[in-house]
Amino acid sequence: MLLMKIREIAEILDARVVCGEESIDRDINCGFASDLMSDVLTLDSEHLALITGLANMQVVRTAEMADVNCIVFVRNKIVSPEMREVAAENDMVLLECKYSMFNTIGMLFQAGLQPVY
Amino acid sequence: MEFNYEVEGGNFAKAGNAASSVKKVLKQLNVDPKVIKRVVVALYEGEVNVVAHAYKGNIMVDIDTARIFIRIQDEGPGIPDIDLAMTVGYSTASAMVREMGFGAGMGLPNMKRNADSLKLSSKVGEGTIVELTTNLSK
Numbered sequence: 001m002l003l004m005k006i007r008e009i010a011e012i013l014d015a016r017v018v019c020g021e022e023s024i025d026r027d028i029n030c031g032f033a034s035d036l037m038s039d040v041l042t043l044d045s046e047h048l049a050l051i052t053g054l055a056n057m058q059v060v061r062t063a064e065m066a067d068v069n070c071i072v073f074v075r076n077k078i079v080s081p082e083m084r085e086v087a088a089e090n091d092m093v094l095l096e097c098k099y100s101m102f103n104t105i106g107m108l109f110q111a112g113l114q115p116v117y
Numbered sequence: 118m119e120f121n122y123e124v125e126g127g128n129f130a131k132a133g134n135a136a137s138s139v140k141k142v143l144k145q146l147n148v149d150p151k152v153i154k155r156v157v158v159a160l161y162e163g164e165v166n167v168v169a170h171a172y173k174g175n176i177m178v179d180i181d182t183a184r185i186f187i188r189i190q191d192e193g194p195g196i197p198d199i200d201l202a203m204t205v206g207y208s209t210a211s212a213m214v215r216e217m218g219f220g221a222g223m224g225l226p227n228m229k230r231n232a233d234s235l236k237l238s239s240k241v242g243e244g245t246i247v248e249l250t251t252n253l254s255k
Contacts, residue, residue: 037218041158041227058165058217061133064140065161067154082130086137 002112003027006070006093009049012111013097013104015072019084020093028070030114033105037062045116051108053101057083064090072097074104118181124167124174126193129217132168135176136161146180148253156185156251159231162224163189163247169214170194171244184233187249195241203229203237 007024010017017024026047033051034040040050040062049070052059055077063071064086071087072095073079079087079094087094097104109115120142122135140157148156160176167174171193179186196202203225210220229235232249239245 035218036221038162038221038223038227041162042223042230054218056217057130058132058219061137061161062218064133065136065154065157067150 002114003029003047004108004111004113006049006095008111009070009072009108009113010095012107013072013095013099015095015097018079018094018096019087020069020091023069023091023093026069026093028113030116031105031108032116033101040066040068043116048116049108049113051101051104053077055079055083057086059083060086060090060092060094063087063092069093071095072104074099074101118179120178120180122176122178124164124171124176124191126168126170126172126174126191129168129213132165132217133161135164139178142178142180143185148185152185152251152253155231156187156249159228159235159249159251160187160189162228162231163187163249165217165219166224166247167191167193169210169217169219174244183252183254185251185253187247187251189247189249190244191246192244195243196237196239196245197241199237199239 029047035054051072171191174191177188206222208222214220234250236248
């Protein structure tokens with residue numbers, strides 16, 4: 001399986017690392033894109049990057065419960081200071097990216113990031 | 118070892134505080150990470166349900182060497198048809214809840230999937246009690 005570092009994801013997407021800069025050399029196994037947190041909570045994958053257009057505290061809480069430690073926020077969504085605080089407590093990397101969900105996923109897929117299913 | 122948490126209905130900013138706190142406790146107790154994930158996902162879904170549907174609630178978590186027992190009790194509208202509520206895709210969630218990324222009718226089924234046993238009782242106009250048990254013994 002092709003692993004991808006969070007650093008590579010950030011470079012491909014020209015994304016801003018807004019939390020967890022020190023952990024961007026971590027490996028990611030696969031990506032999952034959803035604005036529905038209930039779907040994220042059904043996953044068993046490890047070392048997953050969550051790609052979402054939803055930017056609220058429940059995205060970070062969902063990631064915390066589901067052991068997701070990398071979240072990519074698409075469509076220019078902005079991470080709030082409260083979200084950053086909880087993400088930092090849980091050792092997560094948060095990326096903000098300007099592309100649409102479709103474009104973001106396409107670029108990551110083309111670069112070899114694997115889907116969950 | 119018993120822990121109690123209060124949950125405010127409608128307050129999405131705090132939804133997940135109880136599950137987050139329980140996750141820290143279970144990590145300190147060196148519980149298997151796979152078990153921790155199942156427990157906290159089920160608890161978080163339950164906590165979100167209280168925030169989404171009830172006026173207020175209480176979460177009790179009791180941990181011993183054999184099992185983790187969680188009781189989520191709320192004062193709220195109750196569930197008129199439990200079988201229907203357990204059906205994947207059925208939801209009575211508001212637009213606000215959906216904007217938060219929930220309300221797809223997956224919460225209760227996902228709680229059931231992640232617990233070794235789930236007991237649900239409800240009185241319309243009074244509230245709902247969900248009891249989750251996760252076994253720890255190998």
